[in-house]
Amino acid sequence: MASAKSATGSAARRTLAAVAAGALAVAMTAGCGGGGETGSGDGKQLTIWSSWLKGQPGQRFLQGVADDFQARTGIKVTIEWKGNAAAKALLPALNSTEMPTDIIESTGGAITNALAPTGGLLDIADVYQMKIPGTDQTVQQAVGDQAMSLSTPVDGTGARSGGPVQVPYWASSSNVVFYNGKRFPELVSAPPQDWDQFMAVLDAQKAKGRKPLALDGSIQSYSALYYTSFLSSIMGVDALAKASLDKSGRTWGSDPGYLQAAEMVEKLARGGYFIDGYSASKFPAMENKWANDEADFNVNGTWLPGEVGKVAAAGFDFRAFPFPAVKGKKAPPLPVAVNGLAILKKAKNAEAAKQFAAFLLQRSYQEQVSTQLQDIPVMKGVPAPGPLQAVKDVFDRGEINTFRFPTGLADYLTKVFYELDDQLVFGKISAKEFVDKMVSQTAAYWRSKN
DSSP: OOOOSSSSSOHHHHHHHHHHGGGOBOOOOOOOOOSOOOOOSOSSEEEEEESOOTTSHHHHHHHHHHHHHHHHHOOEEEEEEOGGGHHHHHGGGGGSSSOSOSEEEEEHHIIIIIIGGGTOBOOOTTGGGSBOTTSSOBHHHHHHHHHHHHTSOBOTTSOBOSSOOOEEEEEEESOEEEEETTTOHHHHHSOOSBHHHHHHHHHHHHHTTOOOEEOOTTSHHHHHHHHHHHHHHHHOTTHHHHHHHOTTOTHHHHSHHHHHHHHHHHHHHHTTOBOTTGGGOOTTHHHHHHHTTSSSEEEEOTTHHHHHTTTSOTTOOEEEEEOOBOTTSOOOOEEEEEEEEEEBTTOTTHHHHHHHHHHTTSHHHHHHHHHTSOSEESSTTOOOOGGGHHHHHHHHTTOEEOOBOOTTOHHHIIIIIHHHHHHHHTTSSOHHHHHHHHHHHHHHHHHHTO
């Protein structure tokens, strides 16, 4: 499997884990460029800046779609392969009179975080009402309201701001539990429904002398998947935001759910469930060990098989199920990030760009997202790669997290939450110490901002 934007598939995807850790999207920014376009082109050509690089699976996929579009419509498509820095490279041009591209293809985070706040993106709600070529289905019907919501910027309160600025064509999820189906064939048909059931599996592996959980502790967002997922299941997807925004810090200590989630992490950290060396490892050492059957489970993102496929043990059967619920609670909604196309407000060929966005969502191309990109197609009913089908089923049912963190909390999460979460996951502090420190350091952080 090979689906990442970078050479290893790591950078863009771990950004998703940071953004969506435990079903909680981090620091999505406000504003979108609603309004009409100022197109001055002839409509017979179209330029795309893409975050794929030449030779990557996604580059070959997107070029193939562009070639088909050009052959069927007569509209010439030029694609510049910019890599992960595509959105950043476009920023200086947004204030110029001459726009170098009509479409930016990138991660939803880059589009929503970096570009939407400038006001340089087109509100493309009308694209969602366009028919996908060869069907009676609209874009919105194909991708669902949830994917449309994930493509809409938010304001400082986390509320939607304006209309959608992106048409997605593939999706990824972060907190997914991966395992080798050959080692655990019973989980393929009957995955654990809550954390108590999963702990029984982990305890059975420990009894065999195994350290069942792999974790690359050098990636803070990976470590945070445990606490934030437990917290989301216990208290809801807005619990972390609620505590983070309380400038007194007292929310962290006022509700027992914050402590309960920390106690569950403490049990894993101090109970010997994580693979040896996880706290001092350098990515991707631990996921590679997992792929070589040195650990049993890896809570990670849908990109994981693509990252470790070349080093996996012979016959490794990649399987996955969504992060289980805390017993007696609902499962944390699936965190999802979408990748897709945004149209520049100053695009010279905005109408051609809209045609291309709808064209891209034809079923045959969505099937290629699964077979070539080896990730989750956004169109309902289109199968995902085998290891990800359980995740795709949840996606198609709409059981995904659409809550978005209020703007401006990324710095807080980096300086306060992630640092203390690392100490908790590494077993350096207890659950009670974690909560107490979150109370005091949250208050100190907000005082420093006055």
